[in-house]
Amino acid sequence: MDMEKLKQWMDIAKNMQGGDFWNNIFDQEFAKQFMNEQPVKSSTADGASGRAEKSRTFPIIDVFEGEQEVVVVIELPGVAKEDLELGLSGTYLTIKGKVNPLHPHLTMTYSERFYGEFQRQITLPDTVSPQQLSAKFWNGLLIVSYQRTIEKGEVIPIE
Secondary structure, eight states: OOHHHHHHHHHHHHHHHOTHHHHHHSOHHHHHHHHTOOEEEEEOTTSOEEEEEOOOOSSOEEEEEOSSEEEEEEEOTTOOGGGEEEEEETTEEEEEEEEOOSOTTSOOSOOOSOOEEEEEEEEOSSOOOGGGOEEEEETTEEEEEEEOOOOOOOOOOOO
């Protein structure tokens, strides 16, 4: 099914079921990526090269939360530290960069890896300042962490 027909079908289903139907079915971030996916060159069964559309999120992440700290692990295979940019605005951590081809002088006939520029925004569970963040690049993983500040409010006596 081509993308245009799929979009038309989704619009019809949305109108029949009401606006919240697809919001409940699809995760909003996944749906955005699905609708804006880029074609990826792949090989067909008979060995001829062709185009295949794949939905993928790059880079993939893990977020770990504890009472004392938060750790975000960002998987960046084949990316040089110099090709990365990390930004922070409130609770939004943004990773931008570029994955360069390993063999730019050769013609790619099949690929499952991501190449090119990317940007991903990650929502952190807390509002933090850039000074609170620690970022380390190790074996293709960008590990961003911060210590949580536990604020204990004042106890108010009840009469």
